Amino acid sequence: MNDKFRLETILKYRRKLEEGVQLEFSQVQNELMVGQRRLVALNDEQSGQLATVIELERPGLVDISGIRDGFAYIEFLDRSIIHQRDTITNVNDRLEAKRQDLIAAMKNRKVLEKLKERQHEKYLDWVKRSEAQLADDIVTSRYGR
Numbered sequence: 001m002n003d004k005f006r007l008e009t010i011l012k013y014r015r016k017l018e019e020g021v022q023l024e025f026s027q028v029q030n031e032l033m034v035g036q037r038r039l040v041a042l043n044d045e046q047s048g049q050l051a052t053v054i055e056l057e058r059p060g061l062v063d064i065s066g067i068r069d070g071f072a073y074i075e076f077l078d079r080s081i082i083h084q085r086d087t088i089t090n091v092n093d094r095l096e097a098k099r100q101d102l103i104a105a106m107k108n109r110k111v112l113e114k115l116k117e118r119q120h121e122k123y124l125d126w127v128k129r130s131e132a133q134l135a136d137d138i139v140t141s142r143y144g145r
Helices: 008-056 064-143
Strands: none
Touching: 008 064
């Protein structure tokens, strides 16, 4: 009996697959963070523009074209925010799919690692029994002299 794990190449392959899925997962996670930051920036921009439009509506100093342009820009920001929320939802769905892929890849790797560990334990038991058998044979041969 030897200690070489016959499925070592498959284990290495599964480790590489898991690393690839981890990389894809982190890329999608980064994409989500960028999208969330963009959403926060759009919301901040919208709040700032609303404050600007409110300032233009002060009594005695009404700028109609500025107010109209300001509201048009606020509507544009509303559409951009809705689009960004949809994008974040899509990225969240992709992230969850990658998470499931990563969990499956980890399970596949762990199954083979557990198998390798069990084989190693069996090998150690075999070595122990062989050494005990050898020791018994030596003691028996000395006793017979």
